[in-house]
Amino acid sequence: MVRFSGRLLVGLGQGLVGLVGAIGTQAMVLSSAIQATLRGECDLSELRSALVRLGLGSIPVIVSTAVFVGGLMVVQSAPLLSRFGAESYLGWGAGFGILREVGPVLTGLMISGRVGSNNTAELGTLTVTEQVDGLRALAIDPAGYLVAPRVWAIIVTTVVGTVVSMVVALLGAAAAGLFLLHVHPATFYNGLTSGMLSWMDALHGLAKALAFGIVIATSSTAFGLGAKGGPPGVGRAVGAGVVSTAVLIFAMDALVSITSRVE
């Protein structure tokens, strides 16, 4: 028991050190992307293709997940609401949860899974097959050609995707509320707009989406570029990247939640 907790602590400690290192690497990724763009080197055709591939490609996943997330919110709060006969509060409850928390976080996690790991896989493959070095040999700076377009595309995808997912989730919650709790859509809408929720809550969610987008973009890029050891190394990078990004998403979530206590 003592040894187990000892190992647990060591594991946690190593994890923390790794986390700090990862954050440092990601900050570098972000800064190199910014610098490359300011120098005008951000490749526009790559940006366009990244937006299409990563952005449009993730819409189906985002939409289908959001519907069920909305339903899940209702299912989660159903017993509590039934107990207190507070069904009319469903609109507020679902809205609150979706706009501030669940919407951004779950969308962030799904985008990390779909877009982030795709990005890590692509960049990882380019790295282990030495194509990135090949780019440098051709005097093409990878920062402008590879990193910047993907970083911006992912940030845009995350923010836009979160907006889409919040809307869809609310619709899904309304539908679930109707079928499971017999809450009329009008009541739902009232609860949503009754004034206990404000645009500040939506902005809160969007701020998180932006933070998550930055995290996903930089983390997936960093892991991809650091892949080593052939196809298995690419797989490892994807796995590690996805896990690390998830932890960072939650950390960012806590950070934004706490610092926005000011309002």
Add this chain to the structure above:
Amino acid sequence: MTSRRSSGGPGGTSAGGSGSSLGPDEPEGASSRRSLRGSDFALALSTVQDGDVQPMPGFVLPHDESRASLMVTVRATLSALSHTEGSAVVAQAYEIGVRSLPFLCLVLAFVGGIIVYQAGIQAMRIVPDTSGIGPGYIELLVRDLAANLTGLMLATRVGASIAAELGSMKVTDQLDAMRLCQTDPVAHLVAPRFLACFLVTPIVTIIAGACALASGTAVGAVAFDIRPQNFLDPRFVTVGAVVTGMAKSVAFGLAIPLVSAHAGLYTRIGSQGVGDATTRAVVGSSIAVIVLGFFIGAILHVLLGGA
């Protein structure tokens, strides 16, 4: 070693005694090997039990992959359960359970704290009564949060690792090499992971849930001055809630390894194949967790009346 080499010349009968690499069970002279005689073949065929030979989905090859469906993998895994080695299951259970636990506890503690924090702020906004937060949080945790969040995190971590392992083995032909040695990779690799995940998921869900409980209590005490004795009140927790939570974690433990193993077994050849398979596993498992979570919650809510 040199003497062995020089004596093993063409047409060498090892009657001279130095060719000890052939044991007494090897008849010299290859005439018996030139054809698998009809009777030998029939005998061999009859000793292979029907139950031993399952469709081996890992070897459905590229042009057949249009026929490859998740159901094939599921069926193959389930029918392989009877000849799975217990030691393999235990090894996988350690991998999955112990390796994921720090990550899971961290995340659940985080999220639990945030939820209590948000709930507290809202409660202060509307009705400054914080007495319901603790019980409400515990009920949410038991019924939904622990299972859903653990499921999602496991989908990410375990899903990625299963797909990456199986995928690497596929692109390096290790799965084919196994098949040539009469070993079904589904029985040897997938089934142990499936069983291990199924057994371990509920356990880690409970442990991680406990961490979330601890952090929620701490936040309640520090931010809102709720005394732990008041916070830790399970009065809202019903049997239905416990059943729902457990049902979810069991379902997740079944779905995650199946979806991820399927992605790994059908990895495409090429440098990006393993990375893509990992992505498919993470996305597929996450969606499975969310969708299953919704349906199980909805069905049990309707059945048990939410009371």
Add this chain to the structure above:
Amino acid sequence: MISIDRVYKSFESPVLRGVTLNARPGRLLGLVGPPGAGKTLLLRAVAGLTEVDAGRIKILGHEMVQSSDKTKRVLQSSIGMLFQNVALFDFMTVGQNVAFPLQRRGEAPSEVRERVRRELEEVGLAGFEERHPSWLSGGQRRRVGIARAAITRPPILLYDEPAAGLDPVTTSRTFALLQKQRDRLGSTLIVISSDIDRLLPVTDEVAVMHEGRILAQGTEAEVRAWGDPVIDQFLEGRIDGPL
């Protein structure tokens, strides 16, 4: 022993276009040709790992194509194969790798240990049982793969590039090892290799494959005298020519 008759296989485009080939019992058949000819795919079809679109493949007198899983299993137990990327199990030690085929047949552990030891000695890797595949050089991994393929004394051995990336001395040693397997065990071997100069002398017969077809099959002398410009250019390694 192995008779391949007009085998066709396409993925998005045709890869095998009517391959006809015969491997006589107890003989070492070298399968050579330019890259992309379909050699590896053919070997995998022979091993029953890839299902072909048309044609017949008879192993030891029994049909492999479209056969039941049961039949395939029985036939595969008579085949040992070295894959192009060796395919050693990377979660096992060298000893466990070589022991694996025997263990799957339910042999006694003491017997298995002894045969593994002997087999590793045969390939010049005595005492390597506890090492891990990832610590070995390419040539050593290939030799472990050869040991694993041969340990069950199968009547048929299929080798895909057994000497790729090896230095000349190790290459010669490897081919000498294959000859010994043919002689000692009376096995039938099909060997794919791009090292023509070292492969041809040890073969009993050669088949030249190009673009999914067999251009020629016969002894080395017969094939060299075939008169096909593609074969000539390939065997001589000339730059100019139809290839």
